[in-house]
Amino acid sequence: MYYNTYGYQNAVNGKYDRQIKPNRLTVTGEGTVTAASDEAIITIGVINESPNLSAAQKENADKTAAVIQALMSLGIPQSDIQTYVYRIEPQYNYENGQQIFRGYRVEHQLQVTVRDISKTGQVIDQAVAAGANSVSSIQFTVSNPNAFYNQALTIAIRNAQEKAISMARALQVTLQPVPVIVQELSQPLPPRPIPFQAAMLAQSAETPIQPGENKIMATVKVEFTYS
Incomplete structure (x- = not known):
């Protein structure tokens, strides 16, 4: 995370006219959704x-x-x-x-x-x-991974907003609630491979398979302005 202040002064008719670019605050947000394998x-x-x-x-x-x-x-x-x-x-x-x-x-x-x-x-x-x-x-x-990934993206953006609000309070500045940049850093994960032991082929009863759950994660980079 970082925040920068940009400014410069120009002399106009003997007076200084101060122009300040918006201050920027950049945070990352993470979101995770658990989905049962189907x-x-x-x-x-x-x-x-x-x-x-x-x-x-x-x-x-x-x-x-x-x-x-x-x-x-x-x-x-x-x-x-x-x-x-x-x-x-x-x-x-x-x-x-x-x-x-x-x-x-x-x-x-x-x-x-x-x-x-x-x-x-x-x-x-x-x-x-x-x-x-x-x-x-x-x-x-999962048969519809994009639906779960979109949920994770929503959580990630909310996580970024919460971080930005906390930082703004600590800095005692006023945060603009609408971000100026939102960048998706992650991609939906591929299916997770499970190694299969050849020794299991000798079993006479039905081979026990435990599918477990998939953790679908999303990460975003969000940039806010503050004054």
Whole structure:
């Protein structure tokens, strides 16, 4: 925070005419809103190897198709299932300092949006049962983050106003209530990723997933004038 006083005097007809620019007081305001997660974004896929590239691709395609079918059977529309990563890599063993070709590794990762968050654990289990062997992350978010972010912005501006009023009282000056500059410093946060442990894939009961809450924060820089 800072405040500056600007002034100068000009001699006019032997008299000094004092002109003073408005004094400025700059503060930052912060606001936080807590929102319960109502969506999950899961990255899940199939990884396999084979000495033959065509065989590796076919095996991967068959298992991925089964995973997609399992997801759709849970009510997830195909529009909420999209390819996130697809790669083919040659694999080698190293023996006695020599590189020996082992086969091909095919990886197909899907990004799945689960709009009924209570089904998150079930989605993972069904996908694994259908052939998925990779669950790299789960991201929890809210379906309408902008609404919550706008609430946080409102709180941030009020916080800045309260700070400015307190400072004006301490300085014993008169604060103009309408700011001259309001600058948004923050941006809505992306979904928060949750690391997923591969060991959980071995569970036979439904995988327990705790979505928790999202903290949506906003920060503003506000400039007031005072006299």
